Amino acid sequence: MNQLIIDLEITTDVTGPLATLAEFLAADQKPSAVLIDSDEDIESIKEFAATLSVIALNFPSFLDGRAYSSANLLRREYGYKGELRAVGDIRIDQLEQMARCGFNAFQLADGQNIEQGLERLQGFSFSYQPAFNREPLFRARAS
Amino acid sequence: MYVYDEYDQKMVDERVAQYRDQTNRFLAGKLPAEEFQHLRLRNGLYIQRLAPMLRIAVPYGLMSSRQLRKLAYITRHFDRGYAHLTTRQNVQLNWPLLEEVPDILEELASVEMHAIQSSGNCIRNVTSDQYAGVAQDEIEDSRPWAEIIRQWSTFHPEFNWLPRKFKIAVSSATQDRAAVQVHDIGVRILNNDGVTRFEILAGGGLGRTPVIAPVIRQNLEPKHLLTYLEAILRVYNRYGRRDNKYKARIKILVRAMTPAVFAEKVDAEWQTLKDGVGTLTDTEISRVKGHFTIPPYETLDDHVPEIDDRIADNSGFSNWLKQNVKPHKQAGYAIVNLALKQTGIPPGDITDKQLETVADLADEFSFGEARVTHEQNLTLADVPKRSLFSLWQALVSAELATPNLGLLTDIICCPGGDYCSLANAKSIPVAEAIQRQFDDLDSLHVLGDLDLNISGCMNACGHHHVGNIGILGVDKKGKEFYQVSIGGSGFEDASLAKILGPSFARNEIPDVIQKLVNVHLDKREGAERFLDTYRRIGIDPYKQAVYTS
Numbered sequence: 001m002n003q004l005i006i007d008l009e010i011t012t013d014v015t016g017p018l019a020t021l022a023e024f025l026a027a028d029q030k031p032s033a034v035l036i037d038s039d040e041d042i043e044s045i046k047e048f049a050a051t052l053s054v055i056a057l058n059f060p061s062f063l064d065g066r067a068y069s070s071a072n073l074l075r076r077e078y079g080y081k082g083e084l085r086a087v088g089d090i091r092i093d094q095l096e097q098m099a100r101c102g103f104n105a106f107q108l109a110d111g112q113n114i115e116q117g118l119e120r121l122q123g124f125s126f127s128y129q130p131a132f133n134r135e136p137l138f139r140a141r142a143s
Numbered sequence: 144m145y146v147y148d149e150y151d152q153k154m155v156d157e158r159v160a161q162y163r164d165q166t167n168r169f170l171a172g173k174l175p176a177e178e179f180q181h182l183r184l185r186n187g188l189y190i191q192r193l194a195p196m197l198r199i200a201v202p203y204g205l206m207s208s209r210q211l212r213k214l215a216y217i218t219r220h221f222d223r224g225y226a227h228l229t230t231r232q233n234v235q236l237n238w239p240l241l242e243e244v245p246d247i248l249e250e251l252a253s254v255e256m257h258a259i260q261s262s263g264n265c266i267r268n269v270t271s272d273q274y275a276g277v278a279q280d281e282i283e284d285s286r287p288w289a290e291i292i293r294q295w296s297t298f299h300p301e302f303n304w305l306p307r308k309f310k311i312a313v314s315s316a317t318q319d320r321a322a323v324q325v326h327d328i329g330v331r332i333l334n335n336d337g338v339t340r341f342e343i344l345a346g347g348g349l350g351r352t353p354v355i356a357p358v359i360r361q362n363l364e365p366k367h368l369l370t371y372l373e374a375i376l377r378v379y380n381r382y383g384r385r386d387n388k389y390k391a392r393i394k395i396l397v398r399a400m401t402p403a404v405f406a407e408k409v410d411a412e413w414q415t416l417k418d419g420v421g422t423l424t425d426t427e428i429s430r431v432k433g434h435f436t437i438p439p440y441e442t443l444d445d446h447v448p449e450i451d452d453r454i455a456d457n458s459g460f461s462n463w464l465k466q467n468v469k470p471h472k473q474a475g476y477a478i479v480n481l482a483l484k485q486t487g488i489p490p491g492d493i494t495d496k497q498l499e500t501v502a503d504l505a506d507e508f509s510f511g512e513a514r515v516t517h518e519q520n521l522t523l524a525d526v527p528k529r530s531l532f533s534l535w536q537a538l539v540s541a542e543l544a545t546p547n548l549g550l551l552t553d554i555i556c557c558p559g560g561d562y563c564s565l566a567n568a569k570s571i572p573v574a575e576a577i578q579r580q581f582d583d584l585d586s587l588h589v590l591g592d593l594d595l596n597i598s599g600c601m602n603a604c605g606h607h608h609v610g611n612i613g614i615l616g617v618d619k620k621g622k623e624f625y626q627v628s629i630g631g632s633g634f635e636d637a638s639l640a641k642i643l644g645p646s647f648a649r650n651e652i653p654d655v656i657q658k659l660v661n662v663h664l665d666k667r668e669g670a671e672r673f674l675d676t677y678r679r680i681g682i683d684p685y686k687q688a689v690y691t692s
Contacts, residue, residue: 062181065264093182123161130421
């Protein structure tokens, strides 16, 4: 079974197979978990955000930054509250950026050390800009 | 200038630790080279032709004397005793050791400096007007806004893996000294009936496909600056092309969508952010502005009779004063430019000793600050006029008084094939050959303002597209050739230079430039600038002179 980091803990994946976006959109009975690729339209699941419990966003390459913006839209604009999982080419040096965009679950790429990933997840003490569950530093400075 | 508080300091300290960890893992073979490449680039470290190159960020070009001394120390201790100033107001080291970069960063962090996002497909160091705060034609000091953008863009988690690099420039004067029309985003600060408003340009740039940026938003309230920038970046991050790196800049997206549709898309995104948590507060704007207060100027007479006497009996001083010294908004003060364009020295290079001299002179004459300009020169922005002669004497001794600012020999030039692994051709020797051809200062003064820019490849680091004369190094079957274009401008009258015709061998270039200059001298009306003559008569006379004689 796959190991994952979920909410700052190393755990085993018990979700089972994820529906692709096409399968999800075509289904009459909507599955509760979906996998969306970086070139797929995140806006197409906006209306289902409240009913989903797992959304996995795929990074086909660690250089492909589109899913960071998808995560922002899901959390901030669509009000998605469930598990937001980063899958694909996930490297430990990028986890803290993903977390600040709203990811709370990480399935690392082959060869990545999950304990080291956990250590690097929390990263910088402050965030200059608005981030998931964080006000921008200028608001903290003022208070 | 902006001074770090405990938060800013902690951010750079944490970055040093993070980068040290990445370097150590790479050196231990635990971080693959293809991954470390992208991590080190986000910290300004390139692997060049002969050695690594470290690009140190100088936000909007502003440095204190303490920082200049630290740079001098770093070049001496970790490099070969000189640094290079870039067209984006940054500083580069040409010979650092990869394993020592974490130590260099630690030294930099001790004086509130860093190399964060000075390369890579992320938001780069923000640039601005080198005369910000002192220019007579200024509407409002652009530096607080540049600093606000710097902080917002630093470690932005969502925009660190963009389709391509992303450059933002801010300008707030009638004359655009920040080249906002050829940036991914240009911010123009305007004054509408006594209130500050921004005009936002997007999708400009040089490189392979040069584009003058369209305006996509007018009359933006200052408090919305960051949310609006966020909306632009999100649209770009989502829809910018990632299949072809030559079509990945935002200019290609804006052009493909059309500026109007792009602006609509940005506006729709912005509506979800407007007035939200990213909206700037008055407290924050005042806090940052509080770091850019007016220095304790003395009340001085604007006219200094001693200068008239010196001019009369010293042509060296007189030439320098005329060319390198600019008017200041405070009576009795002047803006002094140090042109780092001495013949025989690569444009923009400065030694450790010179950096220390500049630090000393900044302390003595200019409130302890200096600025890097995008023309690869330095500026002392607040010099009392009565000290100009003493300052000039000190600059002459330090070989920093070349009186050619804005003239043909004040060449903007990338490091080119001597250093850069991307270059198709060398650029430094071309600059030197041109400087040797035009070694008579009086003739240069007669010729007047003329921007000559050289890039060693299509990436256009030497901004050849916006030179009045632009030279581009090209590779033809393994041999270096140079394409010459004319008529570009990077200022408020921005235009892209047009290619003259077939390219030239390196040794032909000085003669080609001479012929172009001769056409100008022949056809100009009165004291007309090269650019204006070209715009009036068109490209044909220049073509004819170069290719038929």
